[in-house]
Amino acid sequence: MTTTQRLPRAWRDELVLTLRERDVSGADIGDALAHVESFCADAGQDADEAFGPARDYAASLRLPSGSPTPTPGPLLTRAMLLRYAVGMVAVALVGMSAASWARAEPLRLGAAHLAVTVVALVCLGLLVRHLTTFVRWCTTRSWVAWIVTQAGAWVAVGLGFLAAHLLPGVGVTVPAAPLTAVAAAVLVVPALVAQLRGSLDDADVVAGPLEDPAAVGRRSRRANTLLTWALPLCGLVSAGLTLGLDQLLRG
Known part of the structure; x- marks a missing residue:
């Protein structure tokens, strides 16, 4: 052995x-x-x-607390969780508003969007309250975290369809161009600031006894860069898919 x-x-x-x-x-x-x-x-x-x-x-173990640099990996803080929640809302808004902007039409937000938002806020509150437990699930029982995430997503989708069916006339109209610009800024600005500040390079990594600390640091920087730009990339994909689907439906 x-x-x-x-x-x-x-x-x-x-x-x-x-x-x-x-x-x-x-x-x-x-x-x-x-x-x-x-x-x-x-x-x-x-x-x-x-x-x-x-x-x-x-x-x-009697070890001192107080890591000198940010902790990497899946150990999410509440502030980081809030940032990703706002980012996911921005991804959805970019996808929805891009097609309306291309058609020079305002975006209509109805009861379905409200229902999905309510479910998302409830899920965010539960995550914040039980953050440590969820982080442990992500690391040691990833299948449990996957099931919980999928359950929340499908509940949101189901309630969205139900709300759209029961309340078809409820909604508000929002100008598409400013909404797209604001949502895109919410996605890009935090990632750009983190990149320019160099905060992607100072994570407090854990290197095992058989691992090269420099190699672990490089992997951590690549992972941090990917995570930082994940939301802007998701927004770009969301907008592209929406525009492509809109063109297919109109054609």
Whole structure:
């Protein structure tokens, strides 16, 4: 059995998550992982046998809190979650308003849009309230997080169709061009500011004992760049699909 096999992924992820929740730095977490790897290799034991459950072992470590740089990965903060929620609304608005702008028509927002927005706000509130639990699901039980996400999305879609059927005449008209411009700015400006400030390069990464810290840092920067520009890219795809579908329907 190799040293990497003595530290199962589930045990490692649980240790990292528990220490990250205490805001322990990536360097200290890496040192803790190195100690566990070294001990297991010398003793011929696996991590759970030698140190017990990862959560209990993490609680026994007296490590300082206060990571010097932002924590990367799936450990979302409430502010970041709010930003992505606003971004997803902007993605939807860009997609809906782009076709109306191309036709020189105002955008009509009806009861279906209101119902979907209400469901989205309720889901956001639940996420904020149970953020730590959801983050753990994303990392250790991704299938549970996927089911919860899909359930919320389909509930929103179902209520949207129901509202459109029951209240077809309810709605407001909004100028398409200003709405498209504002939604696009909401998507692009935060990503551009993060890129120009260089905040994508200073994440506090965790490098395991058998990993090259420089390589881990490069992967983290690529992941951060992709995440930062994910919403603008989604907005571009949304607008392109909407315009393409509109052209097909009109043709």
